[in-house]
Amino acid sequence: MLWSAYHRNFIFICACQCMATLGLMAMVPIMPLYLETIGQGYAPYWSSIALAAPAVTGIFFAKKMGAACDKYGYRLMVIITLSAFSLSMFLMALSDSMVGFLVGRLLLGAASLNLTLTAFAVAANLASQRGQSLGMLQSAAALGSLTGPALGGIMMDFWSLPLLLVVTALFAGVAAILSRWVLEEPNKNLQGVSALTAGQNFSAAGNSAEKTRNPALKYWAIAACLSQAAAFALVNVFVLFLDGREQGLPLATMAGVIHAGAWAATMLFSPWWGRANDRFSPRRNFFLAASGCAIATGLLPLVNDLWLIILLRFLQGACFSALAQTIFYALTQSKGNVLSGAGVGLAKQYLLAGQIVGPLLVAALITWVPVSDILYWISLLFLLSALVALRVNERHKQEIANAGEPALALQEKT
Numbered sequence: 001m002l003w004s005a006y007h008r009n010f011i012f013i014c015a016c017q018c019m020a021t022l023g024l025m026a027m028v029p030i031m032p033l034y035l036e037t038i039g040q041g042y043a044p045y046w047s048s049i050a051l052a053a054p055a056v057t058g059i060f061f062a063k064k065m066g067a068a069c070d071k072y073g074y075r076l077m078v079i080i081t082l083s084a085f086s087l088s089m090f091l092m093a094l095s096d097s098m099v100g101f102l103v104g105r106l107l108l109g110a111a112s113l114n115l116t117l118t119a120f121a122v123a124a125n126l127a128s129q130r131g132q133s134l135g136m137l138q139s140a141a142a143l144g145s146l147t148g149p150a151l152g153g154i155m156m157d158f159w160s161l162p163l164l165l166v167v168t169a170l171f172a173g174v175a176a177i178l179s180r181w182v183l184e185e186p187n188k189n190l191q192g193v194s195a196l197t198a199g200q201n202f203s204a205a206g207n208s209a210e211k212t213r214n215p216a217l218k219y220w221a222i223a224a225c226l227s228q229a230a231a232f233a234l235v236n237v238f239v240l241f242l243d244g245r246e247q248g249l250p251l252a253t254m255a256g257v258i259h260a261g262a263w264a265a266t267m268l269f270s271p272w273w274g275r276a277n278d279r280f281s282p283r284r285n286f287f288l289a290a291s292g293c294a295i296a297t298g299l300l301p302l303v304n305d306l307w308l309i310i311l312l313r314f315l316q317g318a319c320f321s322a323l324a325q326t327i328f329y330a331l332t333q334s335k336g337n338v339l340s341g342a343g344v345g346l347a348k349q350y351l352l353a354g355q356i357v358g359p360l361l362v363a364a365l366i367t368w369v370p371v372s373d374i375l376y377w378i379s380l381l382f383l384l385s386a387l388v389a390l391r392v393n394e395r396h397k398q399e400i401a402n403a404g405e406p407a408l409a410l411q412e413k414t
Helices: 002-025 031-038 043-072 074-094 098-111 113-123 127-158 161-182 195-206 208-213 215-242 251-279 282-302 306-320 323-332 340-365 371-389 405-413
Strands: none
Touching: 002 074, 002 113, 002 127, 002 161, 031 043, 031 098, 031 215, 043 074, 043 098, 043 113, 043 215, 043 340, 074 098, 074 113, 074 161, 113 127, 113 323, 113 340, 127 161, 127 251, 127 323, 215 251, 215 282, 215 306, 215 323, 215 340, 215 371, 251 282, 251 306, 251 323, 282 306, 282 323, 282 371, 323 340, 340 371
8 A cells, every 4th residue: 555655646746747847848948939929029038037937936935835845744735836836827828918927927936836746756755765756757847848848839830839838727727636635645754853843944054154054055056056047048048049040840840849859868867867866976966967968058059950959959958857856866865864845945946046047147148149159158057067066075975964953853852
C-alpha cells in the first residue's frame, strides 16, 4: 500500500507538472509575436515585461508558499495552487488587452504551482533519492516544454493559441478537484518539532545576515540568479535571432520546433543529472552544466545553418537540465532532512530573481545592441554562474544543513 501511494502521488504530480509547463511554455518562445496581436507599442519591450511579470509576484510569495506547505500540508497547497494556476491561464487566454494579460501573468507567479509540486515531490521521497526524484520531475516539466513550444507555434500560425491556454486551464481545474482523492499527504520528516518552527528556522537562512555568514547559501543564490537570468534572456531573444535566417518554416513554427528540440534534450538528460547529484558533488555538476550552456549559447551567433542552430540548442538544453534541479537539491539537502517546503521556497526565490533580471536585460539592450550580440551577454551570464558555483568548496558542504540546525537540535532534545 505504501509503494502504491508513492507511485500514485508521483505520477499525478509529474502529470500536473507536464501539463502546466506545456500551457506555460506554449507562448513563451513566441511572446513577441503573440503580444503584437493583443497589445500596442514595441513588442520586444512588452514581451520582456510579460515574461518577467510572474517572477515579480513569485518572489513575494515563494517563501510564504514554501512555509505554507510545511505548516498546512503539501496536498492542500497543491490544490490551492492548481486552482490559482487555472484562473491565471483563463485570464491570459480570454484577455484582449495588455492589462488583462499582465494581470493573468502576475497571478501565474503568485500561484507558485511549480514550487508546491516540487515541495510535494521532495517531501514524499527519501533523502538518498532526492536527486533522482528531482530529475524525474524536471523530465516531466521538460516533456511539457518540449510539446508546448511546438504546439504554441503551430497554433499561433494556423489556428488559435488562446484555445490551447483554455484547455490547459481546464486540465488544471479538474486536477485540483481530483487532488483531494488522488494525492496522499507525505509523512512529516521532523517529529517533535512544529512545521511552522522548522520552516521559520530554515527560512531564516534566506535573510541578508545569514547569507553573509553562510558562503554556501550566498554562492548558490548568485549562481541560481545568474543561470536563470541567462535562460530567460535566451528564451526572450531567440525568436528575434531566428528572424532573417533560413526560413524553411514560418517563423513562429520554426522557433517552436527548435525550442522543442532543446527541451527534448532536457527531458532525456534530466534523470541522468538527477542521479549524478545523488552520487557526486552538486557544485561539480552545476559547473559542468552551466559551462556547457555558456559554450553552446556563445557559438550561436557564429553559425547560420539551421541544423547547426538546432544542434547547439540541443546541447544547451542537455546542459540546462541540470541547473534548476541542482539548486533545489543543494538547498533542500540537510542533516536530518529539513522540511522541503522552506528549502524549495528559498531556492525558488533565487531562481525567480533571475527570471526578472534576464528579460529586463534584454529590454535594456534590444534597442542598442544587435540581437546576435545579446547572445554573447547571455553566454557570459551562464559562465559567471558556473564560476560562482565553484566558490561552494568542500568546506561549505554542511553549511546549508546548519541553516536548519536549531530545529534539528530541538528534535534531538525531544
